[in-house]
Amino acid sequence: MDLQERAVRIMEDDRRRVVRDLQDGLFQVLSNMSMRLDLVIRWMDVEPDRVNDEILRVYRRMEQAILDVRQFIDDLQPVSVHAVGLGPAVMAMARRLEQEWGVPITVVDDTAAMLRCSSTMSLMLYRAIQEAVANAGKHARAERVMVRLYRDGPHLSVDIVDDGHGFDPQALGSGHYGLSLMTDRIAVLGGTCEVESEAGHGTTIRFRVPMDAPTPHETADAVVLENSPTPL
Amino acid sequence: MVKTLVVDDTEDTRMVLSQMVEQVGGKVVAQAASAVEALVWLDHHGVDLVLTDFQMPEMRGDVLVSRIRAQWPTVQTAMISVLADADIAARAQAAGVHWLLSKPVTLVQLEQVVRGAVSHSSRWSGGPPA
Numbered sequence: 005m006d007l008q009e010r011a012v013r014i015m016e017d018d019r020r021r022v023v024r025d026l027q028d029g030l031f032q033v034l035s036n037m038s039m040r041l042d043l044v045i046r047w048m049d050v051e052p053d054r055v056n057d058e059i060l061r062v063y064r065r066m067e068q069a070i071l072d073v074r075q076f077i078d079d080l081q082p083v084s085v086h087a088v089g090l091g092p093a094v095m096a097m098a099r100r101l102e103q104e105w106g107v108p109i110t111v112v113d114d115t116a117a118m119l120r121c122s123s124t125m126s127l128m129l130y131r132a133i134q135e136a137v138a139n140a141g142k143h144a145r146a147e148r149v150m151v152r153l154y155r156d157g158p159h160l161s162v163d164i165v166d167d168g169h170g171f172d173p174q175a176l177g178s179g180h181y182g183l184s185l186m187t188d189r190i191a192v193l194g195g196t197c198e199v200e201s202e203a204g205h206g207t208t209i210r211f212r213v214p215m216d217a218p219t220p221h222e223t224a225d226a227v228v229l230e231n232s233p234t235p236l
Numbered sequence: 237m238v239k240t241l242v243v244d245d246t247e248d249t250r251m252v253l254s255q256m257v258e259q260v261g262g263k264v265v266a267q268a269a270s271a272v273e274a275l276v277w278l279d280h281h282g283v284d285l286v287l288t289d290f291q292m293p294e295m296r297g298d299v300l301v302s303r304i305r306a307q308w309p310t311v312q313t314a315m316i317s318v319l320a321d322a323d324i325a326a327r328a329q330a331a332g333v334h335w336l337l338s339k340p341v342t343l344v345q346l347e348q349v350v351r352g353a354v355s356h357s358s359r360w361s362g363g364p365p366a
Contacts, residue, residue, distance in 0.1 A: 027291070027318050031339070032246060038340035039252045043259060046343055065248070 010188045017185040021135075025076065033069040037062050075104055079138075085130045086123035091115065091153055093130055098137070098151065105141045107149060114154035121160070121215065125193055129162065129213065132189045132197070136164040136209045139183075144168025144207060159195070162211040170201045186211075237263040238353045241281075243274045243288035243300065244316075253287060253316075253341070260347040261354075271295035275303060283311060285353040290317035290324060298331040305332040312353040316341055 044058045078100060085093040091113035098109035121129070133151060140146040146168035153162050173183075183199065186209070190197045195213030240262045244250045247269070254264040265283060268274035271292055278286075286304055290297040301313045312334050317324045320338035328336040334356075335349045 031318060032249065035340035036248050036252050039256060039342075042340075042343050043252070043255055046259060 007192060010192050014185060014188045014192070017188065021185065022080075025079075029072045030069060030076065033065050033072060037065050037069070040065070071104075079134070083127070083130060085126040086121070090121060090126045090129055093126075094133055094151055094153070097130075097134060098149075101137060101141055107141050107146060109137065109141075110148070110150045112150070112152040112154075114152065115160065125213065125215070128189045128193055129160075129211065132186045132211055133162060133164060135186050135189075140164065140166035140168055140207065144170065146206070156212065158214055159212045160215045161213075164209045165206065167206045170203050170205045170207050172203060173199045173201055237261065238284045238350050239263050239265045239282065240285045240287055240350075240353075241266050241268060241274060241277065241283045243268045243271060243286060243292075243297070245269055245289065245292045249289070256341065256343055256346050257287065257350065260343055260350050262346075262350045271297065271300035271303075274300060278304065278308060278311075284356075285312045285314065285350070287314045287316070287349070290315050290328075298327045298333065301328075301331040301333050312349075312356050314349045 040058050040062050044055050044062070047055050047058070083093055083097075088096075091111070095111045095113075098111045101107070102109050137149055137151065140149045144166055146166035149164070149166045151162065151164050153160070155161075187197045190211050190213060193213045195211060198210045198212075199207065200210075201207035238261070240257050242250050242253050242257065242264055244253065244267075250267045250269070254267060257264050262285065266277055266281065268277055271288070272294055274286065274288070286301070288297040288300055292300075297315045297317075301315060304311050304313055313332070314335040314337060315328055315331075315333045316337045316339055317328075318339050320336050325336060335352065337345055337349070
């Protein structure tokens, strides 16, 4: 598959992911609110106590819907990854998702100041990491997630490790847009995406992308960007 | 009363659908969080109507309905989908779904389904034809 084909596929898979997120999230919440209000209208004159309970439920669901929309906007928001650097951008994403999901996300940036990624490379990597972390937190129901960025010879590698319910990578059909999106994004950069997972034993996703060699002064100690100390 | 099994992978949706079915005169005898769970339950219990979501992990609603139609042909089935477009309608028809509903479901729609299931179960009360 050439780059143009991959770019088109990325766009299409991205649209499918947005549709899926809307269907599973906001649409579901709004539908249920509508159905509850249908009941409220029916009960209004005859069962006022049940009406009160249902209105309270609808109110809570509406609050949830507002949170969902906020998260959706955050996910789609353009990110100035190149300006702040890949590591800090991933850290900011992790902090936001930690608050939303209540799942500790540790980010370890062993590349520190060494990275000289192009803006395209930074953004592609950021979106691929975002997809992998979202899969861990939203779909795999992980209790902990770790993201590690490190230099691996002439490559930049990123490991995303979670302790979620895992899956059989061989059993995934072509409809698994998240995985396909990640693979395509990394392939556009000339890199590889490896997935190790087993049902009940978590998932490790590794991106490996070629990059320019570091200049001599570009050495730095590992920087832990989040204070969750327990390794997975 | 139409004995109904509600199948949906979202708890909140199962709850509200069950309330609606009861409101229009049905009797929700069980809820299942997946198609597999529904099939296991049906192995041991009788029911007049299965109200199922279309999009569910592991097994979609139309596949569940196909299995139900093959094993329990007298059971009536209603499938709910985000979209009720031509593709979903074709899948529903191929599976043998009796009623296809799009979300959000209304009480008026469910009244029709439950009423239809009542007349069906009264037609079949003498046992299924050979």
